[in-house]
Amino acid sequence: MDCTKCDRDAVMHAAYSGAHLCEPHFLDSVERRVRRRIRTDNMLSPDTTPDDPETWVIGLSGGKDSAVLTDLIEETFRDDPRVELIALTIHEGIAGYRDESLDACTTLAADRDIRHELVTYREEFDVAMDDVADDDPLDMAPCAYCGVFRRDLLAKYADEYDADKLLTGHNLDDEAETALMNILEGNVTQIATHFDASLGSFDDRAELDAMIPRAKPLRDIPEKEVALYAQLRDLPVHMAECPHASESFRSDLQEVLLELEDRRPGTRHSIMAGYEELAGIAADEYNTDDADVGECSDCGAPTTRDRCRKCTLVDAVTSV
Ligand code: SF4
Ligand code: ZN
Structure with a gap:
C-alpha cells in the first residue's frame, strides 16, 4: 500500500x-x-528567563513511552536555556523486568546528556514489589500498592530537585483506560480533577494540592504508534511488560478497549473528547475548600488523615 x-x-x-x-x-x-x-499545553511553555531556568523531571522507565517522551522533549528543548531536564527512574524491585529496562534508561540518558537519577523501593521503603505481590497483606492487586509508592516517590523527588514540572509518557490508550476506569468505578472526584491531577489517581485532596504541575505530551498518540516510533528511531527500549500488570483492572480495560477500537476505529479519541467535556462540567461542581489538610504523622507528606496512605501501606507490607 x-x-x-x-x-x-x-x-x-x-x-x-x-x-x-x-x-x-x-x-x-x-x-x-x-x-x-x-x-x-500552557504547562509546557517555560515561564521564565534563561538566568533562572525551570527544572523539568521526566519519569523515565525504560519502556517505549517514556523513551519516546525523553527523545522528543530533549530534541525540542535542547537549545532552550530556560529548561533543564532530569530523568528520574523508579526501581520497584520486579525480577526480570526493571533491571533490563534500567539499562535502556541509562543508555538513553547518557546518549542525550541528561542528568539521570535512580530511586528504589528497596532503599526508600525496604520492600520489593515481587514480595509485596506474593504477600499481598491487604488483598489488592499489586498495582494498587505500586501506584501509591510510585506517586509518593515522584512527589518527594520532584520536591527535592525543586522541579517546576513533572512529565510522564502516558499515551492515548493509557488515558482512555483511565477515563473508563474512573467512570466504571464511579469516581467523580477523579473525573472532576482530571485537568489538575493528570497523573492518575491520588488519595485525597491534600495529595492533589501538593502535586507539582504534570504534563503528558504523548497523550494524543495511540500506544501502537508510540511503539512504532520507538522502533523506527531505534531508541533504547525494554519492550517487556511488568509481570504483575495482568492482575489489574486497567489490564481488563485494555483488552476491552483494543477490541472496541478494532471494531469501531476512533473509540479512544471519542472517549477522551467526551471525558474532557465531562471533567470540565464536574470540575465546576467540585468543592475543594473543605479539605482539612495536615501532615502525615510519620513522613510529613500532606494528607487529610493522621497518616498518609503510603505509610499505611508500607506498614502493612513490612509487617507480614
Ligand atoms: Fe507496578 Fe503495576 Fe506498573 Fe507493575 S504494572 S510496575 S506492579 S504499577
Ligand atoms: Zn506518610
Whole structure:
C-alpha cells in the first residue's frame, strides 16, 4: 500500500483517520502531534528567563513511552536555556523486568546528556514489589500498592530537585483506560480533577494540592504508534511488560478497549473528547475548600488523615 501523502510504501495504517503513512511521513505526523500538544499545553511553555531556568523531571522507565517522551522533549528543548531536564527512574524491585529496562534508561540518558537519577523501593521503603505481590497483606492487586509508592516517590523527588514540572509518557490508550476506569468505578472526584491531577489517581485532596504541575505530551498518540516510533528511531527500549500488570483492572480495560477500537476505529479519541467535556462540567461542581489538610504523622507528606496512605501501606507490607 502506498503512503497517502507520497508514493513511498506505507509502514502503518491508522484506521481512525484512514491514513496510510510511509516512514518519514509517519515520524513527522507523531512529532507534529506532540509539538502541537507542547504548544497548546500552557504547562509546557517555560515561564521564565534563561538566568533562572525551570527544572523539568521526566519519569523515565525504560519502556517505549517514556523513551519516546525523553527523545522528543530533549530534541525540542535542547537549545532552550530556560529548561533543564532530569530523568528520574523508579526501581520497584520486579525480577526480570526493571533491571533490563534500567539499562535502556541509562543508555538513553547518557546518549542525550541528561542528568539521570535512580530511586528504589528497596532503599526508600525496604520492600520489593515481587514480595509485596506474593504477600499481598491487604488483598489488592499489586498495582494498587505500586501506584501509591510510585506517586509518593515522584512527589518527594520532584520536591527535592525543586522541579517546576513533572512529565510522564502516558499515551492515548493509557488515558482512555483511565477515563473508563474512573467512570466504571464511579469516581467523580477523579473525573472532576482530571485537568489538575493528570497523573492518575491520588488519595485525597491534600495529595492533589501538593502535586507539582504534570504534563503528558504523548497523550494524543495511540500506544501502537508510540511503539512504532520507538522502533523506527531505534531508541533504547525494554519492550517487556511488568509481570504483575495482568492482575489489574486497567489490564481488563485494555483488552476491552483494543477490541472496541478494532471494531469501531476512533473509540479512544471519542472517549477522551467526551471525558474532557465531562471533567470540565464536574470540575465546576467540585468543592475543594473543605479539605482539612495536615501532615502525615510519620513522613510529613500532606494528607487529610493522621497518616498518609503510603505509610499505611508500607506498614502493612513490612509487617507480614
Ligand atoms: Fe507496578 Fe503495576 Fe506498573 Fe507493575 S504494572 S510496575 S506492579 S504499577
Ligand atoms: Zn506518610
